[in-house]
Amino acid sequence: xxxxxxxxxxxxxxxxxxxxxxxxxxxxxxxxxxxxxxxxxxxxxxxxxxxxxxxxxxxxxxxxxxxxxxxxxxxxxxxxxxxxxxxxxxxxxxxxxxxxxxxxxxxxxxxxxxxxxxxxxxxxxxxxxxxxxxxxxxxxxxxxxxxxxxxxxxxxxxxxxxxxxxxx
Numbered sequence: 001x002x003x004x005x006x007x008x009x010x011x012x013x014x015x016x017x018x019x020x021x022x023x024x025x026x027x028x029x030x031x032x033x034x035x036x037x038x039x040x041x042x043x044x045x046x047x048x049x050x051x052x053x054x055x056x057x058x059x060x061x062x063x064x065x066x067x068x069x070x071x072x073x074x075x076x077x078x079x080x081x082x083x084x085x086x087x088x089x090x091x092x093x094x095x096x097x098x099x100x101x102x103x104x105x106x107x108x109x110x111x112x113x114x115x116x117x118x119x120x121x122x123x124x125x126x127x128x129x130x131x132x133x134x135x136x137x138x139x140x141x142x143x144x145x146x147x148x149x150x151x152x153x154x155x156x157x158x159x160x161x162x163x164x165x166x167x168x
Contacts, residue, residue: 029154041161045071059084070166
């Protein structure tokens with residue numbers, strides 16, 4: 001959530017050089033995706049992934065990051081013949097502990113006008129250590145994406161999803 005398909009800009013070419021066909025996707029309301037959906041949860045993203053696999057051909061290995069990992073798990077469970085394997089990065093496949101108080105704090109933190117600034121303050125902490133040379137340019141793309149009409153609201157909706165379907 002909050003990321004773009006360009007996150008794989010360094011990884012995808014390596015896989016392609018080794019003979020893999022690589023398809024990257026912006027989740028709903030992020031990047032080039034519309035922000036006019038009724039659902040922004042793991043199940044909706046799993047449906048999108050399976051549609052993409054139908055378009056490009058099965059079976060596929062799904063690389064899922066964060067909530068994309070939960071969606072990958074659901075896609076594999078729903079259509080095992082279409083998913084050859086999973087690579088789960090920083091996976092959210094279960095609801096994190098914390099309860100209602102933590103959920104309320106997150107909602108407050110993500111409220112405009114400070115929500116986008118709070119997210120962008122935290123964003124560099126996702127990549128500690130040595131960063132790619134184009135990290136500042138990519139961070140600017142992420143910031144610009146969140147300013148597109150409807151994209152901040154879509155981002156907030158992704159933070160409110162439950163990972164219970166993936167856990168099941």
